[in-house]
Amino acid sequence: MSLGPLRDVLICDFSVALSAPIATYALVQMGATSIQIERNKDPYRKQELVLGNPVNGDLGWAARTGGKLSLKVDARKPEGYEILRRLIARSDVVVENFGPGAMERLGLDEATIFEINPRVIYASLKGFNPDSPWGGHLAYDNIVQSAAGAVSVTGYRDGPSDKLGTSWCDIGTGANLALGIVAALFHRARTGEGQRVFISMFDAAIHYMRPVISQYVASGVVPFRNGNLDPNPTIKTFRETFACQGELGNNFCLLEIDTDSEWRLLLEATQMTALGADPRFATRELRHQNADALREALAPWFATRTKMEAMDILLNAGVHAAVVFTAHDFMQEPSLWGEETFAGMPLADGTTLTSLAWPVKFSGFTPALKLGPGWGEHTDEILAGLGYSVEEVARLREADVL
Amino acid sequence: MSAAPALAGVVVIELTRGEAGAAAGFALAQLGATVVLVEPLDGLPLRAEADAQPRGEALWSAWHANKKSVAVNLETEAGRELVRALLRKADVFLEDSEAEVERARLHFEEVRRLSPSLVYGTLRPWAAPERFNGLASEGMLQAISGTLARPGEPGERPIRVHTRNVAGVSGTYMAMGLITALMEVRLTGEGQHVRVNEQEIALYPSAAKYREGTAVEPLTRSDATAGLTLRTRPFGLDDVVQISQIPRMTKHQVGLLRAMGREDILADPAYQDRDVRREKVAELATEWAASLTKQEVVELVAREGVPIGMVNTTQEVLETDHVLESGIVSPIETPTGPVLVPALPLQMSASRVTLQRGPHLGEHTHELLASIGRADEENSLRERGIVR
Numbered sequence: 042m043s044l045g046p047l048r049d050v051l052i053c054d055f056s057v058a059l060s061a062p063i064a065t066y067a068l069v070q071m072g073a074t075s076i077q078i079e080r081n082k083d084p085y086r087k088q089e090l091v092l093g094n095p096v097n098g099d100l101g102w103a104a105r106t107g108g109k110l111s112l113k114v115d116a117r118k119p120e121g122y123e124i125l126r127r128l129i130a131r132s133d134v135v136v137e138n139f140g141p142g143a144m145e146r147l148g149l150d151e152a153t154i155f156e157i158n159p160r161v162i163y164a165s166l167k168g169f170n171p172d173s174p175w176g177g178h179l180a181y182d183n184i185v186q187s188a189a190g191a192v193s194v195t196g197y198r199d200g201p202s203d204k205l206g207t208s209w210c211d212i213g214t215g216a217n218l219a220l221g222i223v224a225a226l227f228h229r230a231r232t233g234e235g236q237r238v239f240i241s242m243f244d245a246a247i248h249y250m251r252p253v254i255s256q257y258v259a260s261g262v263v264p265f266r267n268g269n270l271d272p273n274p275t276i277k278t279f280r281e282t283f284a285c286q287g288e289l290g291n292n293f294c295l296l297e298i299d300t301d302s303e304w305r306l307l308l309e310a311t312q313m314t315a316l317g318a319d320p321r322f323a324t325r326e327l328r329h330q331n332a333d334a335l336r337e338a339l340a341p342w343f344a345t346r347t348k349m350e351a352m353d354i355l356l357n358a359g360v361h362a363a364v365v366f367t368a369h370d371f372m373q374e375p376s377l378w379g380e381e382t383f384a385g386m387p388l389a390d391g392t393t394l395t396s397l398a399w400p401v402k403f404s405g406f407t408p409a410l411k412l413g414p415g416w417g418e419h420t421d422e423i424l425a426g427l428g429y430s431v432e433e434v435a436r437l438r439e440a441d442v443l
Numbered sequence: 444m445s446a447a448p449a450l451a452g453v454v455v456i457e458l459t460r461g462e463a464g465a466a467a468g469f470a471l472a473q474l475g476a477t478v479v480l481v482e483p484l485d486g487l488p489l490r491a492e493a494d495a496q497p498r499g500e501a502l503w504s505a506w507h508a509n510k511k512s513v514a515v516n517l518e519t520e521a522g523r524e525l526v527r528a529l530l531r532k533a534d535v536f537l538e539d540s541e542a543e544v545e546r547a548r549l550h551f552e553e554v555r556r557l558s559p560s561l562v563y564g565t566l567r568p569w570a571a572p573e574r575f576n577g578l579a580s581e582g583m584l585q586a587i588s589g590t591l592a593r594p595g596e597p598g599e600r601p602i603r604v605h606t607r608n609v610a611g612v613s614g615t616y617m618a619m620g621l622i623t624a625l626m627e628v629r630l631t632g633e634g635q636h637v638r639v640n641e642q643e644i645a646l647y648p649s650a651a652k653y654r655e656g657t658a659v660e661p662l663t664r665s666d667a668t669a670g671l672t673l674r675t676r677p678f679g680l681d682d683v684v685q686i687s688q689i690p691r692m693t694k695h696q697v698g699l700l701r702a703m704g705r706e707d708i709l710a711d712p713a714y715q716d717r718d719v720r721r722e723k724v725a726e727l728a729t730e731w732a733a734s735l736t737k738q739e740v741v742e743l744v745a746r747e748g749v750p751i752g753m754v755n756t757t758q759e760v761l762e763t764d765h766v767l768e769s770g771i772v773s774p775i776e777t778p779t780g781p782v783l784v785p786a787l788p789l790q791m792s793a794s795r796v797t798l799q800r801g802p803h804l805g806e807h808t809h810e811l812l813a814s815i816g817r818a819d820e821e822n823s824l825r826e827r828g829i830v831r
Contacts, residue, residue, distance in 0.1 A: 046627035067616075071623045104647070173765040178745040181687040183670050184752030190760040193681045194605050201672070202681060202754055207590045209608045212647060214788075216615040221789040223622045224449040224474045228794060230629050236793035244771040244788035247760065249611045251785040252462070254772070255505035257757050258783050259496040264757050269582075272605050272757075275496065280582055282591070282600045293601055295586040356576045363575075363583035365591055365601050371646065377587060379570020382643055400643035401620040404551075404636035405627060 045072020045406050050226060053125070053132040054078060054109065059182070059208060060242060061138035061166045062105035063215030068134070068222060070399040070408045075109040076128065076423055080116060082416050104397065106413030107386070112424075113417025114443055116147050121442045125149070127427045129157045133229075134222055138166040141177050151237060162225040164238040166218050180242055182208040189246030194253055194264055194272035202266060214245035269295075270332055277329040281336050282365055283343035285351050293365035294348040296339070296355065299325065303360060310358030311342045386410040417443070448475025449794035453625065455535040456481060456526070457510070458547060460488075462581070462607060463566045463641055464539030465506040466614025471535070471621065472509040473787035473796050479533075479811060480510045481526060481547075483517070484831045486804040500800055501782040504775055507801030508784060514805035514831035517547045521829045528815040530557050534628070535621050539566035551636045561634040562624040566617055570640045579641075581607045588645035613641040671725055673732035675740055681759075684732060684740050687750040693717055696724050698747030703731045773798040805831040 050073040056062045065075045112128075115121040125147075129135055135154055137144050144150060144165075154163050168180020175188070183204045186192050191210075196203040221238040229235055247254070256273035257264050264272040269280040282293040298304050301324065308314045316322060316338055321331040328335055343351050348364040355362035364370075371377060384398040389412075399408050420443055424434050437443045453476040457468040472478040480487075489506065493499030513529075516522040526547060530536055536554055538544050551563050568579035575583070582603045585591050590609070591601040620637040628634055671686040686699070696717070700708050705727055714720040732740050737753040744751045760766055761783060771788060774781035775798055786798050808830050812818050824830045 046623045046630065067619065071620075170765070170769050173769060175745070175765075178741075178752070179687075179748065179750040180752065181750050183685055184687055184750055187683075187685045187754045188752040188760075190755050190757045191604075191606050192685075192754050193756045195602060197602075199680065202683065203602070204670075204685075205590075205604045205606070205608075209590065209604065209606070209612065213608060213612050213615065216612055216619065217788055220470060220474075220615055220619040220622070221791060223619055223626070224789075224794065225791060227622055227625055227629075228449040230626065234793055236791055238792075239790040240788055244769065247766070247771050248785050248788040249606045249608050250757070250760075251505045251611070252607045253605055253757055254761070254783070254785055255502045258501035258761075259493060259498050261497055269600070269603050280603060282586075282602070284600070293586075295582055295591075295603070297580055297582055356578060359576065359578065361578050361580050361583060363586035365586045366589050368589045368646065371587065371589065376574055377571055379640060379643070382570045382640075382646070397643070397646060400639060400647060401616050402638040403620070403624065405624075405633065 045070070045403070045408060047072035047223070047226070050074070050133045051131060052076065052134045052136060053128050055135070055137035055139065055144070056166075057138060058211075059105065060211040060215045061136055061218060063212060064164075064166070064218035064222065065109065065136050066105045066107065067216070067219040067399075067401075069108045070401070071223075071403075072406070072408075073134075076132075076419070077106065077109045077111050077414065078116070078125070079111055079113055079416055080121075108408075108411040109414055110419035110423060111414035111417055113420050115441065116149075118440070118442045120437055120440065122148060124424065124427065124429075124437075124442070126157055128423070129154060129161065131427070132158065132161060133226065134162045134164060136164045136166075136218075136222070140179055141167065141171065155235070158235070160229065160233065160235040162222055162229065162235050162238060164218055164222050164225075165240075166214060167239075167241050169243045170241050175243070182210045182242070185210045185242040185246050189243055190250055190253070191246055194266050196266040196268075198265065198267045200266075209249070210242055210246050213249050214240055214242045217245050217248070270329065277325045279325075279328045279332055279335060281332070281339075283336075283340055283351070285343045285346060285348040287347050291365075291367065291370070292348055294343055294351040294355075295363045295365060296343075297361040298328065299361075301325065304328065306358050307355070307360050310354055310360055311339070313339075313342060384410050386412060388412070448796050449791065450474040450476035450622070453477065453535065454533040455479065455537055455621075456529050456533045457537045458526075458543050458549070459537060459539040459566075460543060461539045461566070461568075462506065462610035463568075463613040463617070463639075464537060465489075466611050467539075467564065467566065467617035467621070468510060468537055468614075469506055469508060470615060470618035470787055471537075473798070474618075474622075474789075475794060475796050476535075478510040479529065479807070480507060480512050480802065481517075481529075482512055482514045482804060484514050484828065486514070490804060498777065498779060498782050500775065500777040500779075501784055504782075504784045504798075504801040508775065509796065509799045510802055511807035511811065512802035512805055513808045513811045515808075516829050517543070519827075519829050521824070521827070523547055523549075525812070525815070525817070525824075525830065527557055528817070529811060530554060530561065532815065533558070533561060534625060535562045535564065537564040537566075537617070537621065541567070555634070559634055560628050560632055562621055562628065563634065563636045564617055564621045565636065565638045566613060566641070567638070568641045570642050581610055584609045584641050584645050588642060590645055609641050609645040613639055613644040616644055671728065673729055673740065675732050675735055675737040677736075678733075681754050681756050682737055683754040684737050684744075685752050685754065686728070686744070695749045696720055698749040699724055699728055699744060702743045702747045702749070703727060775800045 052075040054065045054075040054077045069075045169175040192202045260275040279298045285292045352362045352364045385393040386396045455478045458481045468478045493503040617639045675682045772783045
């Protein structure tokens, strides 16, 4: 079992940007072969070039294209279209996340794809459901976060709403798309039947809103943004980020206090036992109700130490606390890594780049981290595999099809 | 189209206590697997939390819809033996708690002896748990991994992302890994151990922004929003629209100007430079949006091919007709009437599962005892406090 369980799976991969490439990257890590179709350079390649980074040495690029093959082909030309038809005929999965109507304009609508290959799994990712009033709208992560309600519960009370810290909507949608594809592959392995798999970023965002939605439906109490306290006021945990010593803006430590016993542990750890007699903080409900006063009372303790010192004192006392890190901070702090958190990615010049390992670990195999492909790097070998001769490939390249 | 959903016939034994584990089991159940939740005799803590609320079914079912429940006392050898018997007939074991696995004596090696083809899934919060003294929470995971929201200026307090997306997405990755491992069982008959740490899932999006050898500035508001935010009538805090990536691209600037009826700007010699024009477009759009509702702004701008969306509150989302029609939130029947529960966001042409309420405590104990040929001992097992 040294190869991944998806070792026999071939993906015709039209994915671009962040969301769907994350899905096919996941499948590649679990053994699949992905042929990334790139008529134009993937926009992220362009971005890396603009930033002056070597295209392949960038972790972001590798974390969505690593191990994929790249085929440069112009599908708008009849001979390019024929290449894609041959590829789809041999593929197990077709994945795309173009804007509304783009696959149809390529002549690769759903009916055509299933006509070419009835056993294929045809997976699409869009911003919104095509038959909803927003179906024709373009979408990016922040738009979907806004529409699905995540933005409205993020921010300080009575202040403006905010986008979430990362593109979690892209990640969550991509993860679910990969889940749908492996479920469809499992189904096909048993029944021989291909199928259509569809996901919208909007639906995925609503799915991940379930803690907020379910508390709201269960309690009937309308959620609202409330800083670090829960947007559902039925949840009474006291939670706040406190400024510590250190560089402004990167000097925060998170504290969470729920039960009375945690409250007592906090008071002992911070030697602020006098606060224990303050009636405003006597119960969980009161600490939640008087959160502003509690924040003020605790702030001086944090202000006199670094975030790492604060976290360690609190953790040792059994209190939930964590430093607020950027990814860069995390990379500088090996004590927080696991043995398998990072892995080496070999570079062309013989050196190794330390990179985040694929986060799903299998006892039966370990995926090797690889770079993203160069643009069109594998065009010749893919065409040879599809039955094109060296002369034909040369002619197609001459005709600007490749 | 076949009648059976994708994972029909797959049996999952779920011994989970946290949200990530529950989310993984939820996904497998929504794809058609039979997911058996092994609960303590007094039920999972979420039950009590749900029972304290007027429509608690919504809370319980958001994590446990379509599952079965068996209540077993894992402190007793007789109880542990029942779970082992269930595992011998199962395809997947899913766990997210070292303490529960210890109590049940069901570590990977022990389960592997019961059934070599069984797929074993382990979820944990941290890659280096001892560093955190055994403590973990969604907020801690987000803080460490760089995923907290960063509103306002750099000096303002960062905020937890309340969707608890680390747990949710970790559950999705675990479900994906388990199904993939089932593909291996089909190929070779061999089960394996699949492990996911939530910390590493949380790091994935933020690490993508990291470049070796370069210092990364702390996220500030401009990084985090990267869009043009416009306030609209009637100027409530959530009467806001977002245009992606402050219209940098000429085609988006043109679209926005067309929506406002201000194409004249394009011909104006003062605004031929794209970046200068961007400022003007933003200024005009701010004024224009303030004369309309968010629905009107989105409709007029989106039709010009400009990426735009409105900020909706949770209430607004649940009151939107097409959200209800799409089934992404689905009503489940309860004694007090239907309640809405978020579904799995996948649409699959050959695999459909209707959302059903989460199980009552021990609702399927009888059925599951019967499945392992122990139905005749049921009364005795109940009296001895081994099942409920």
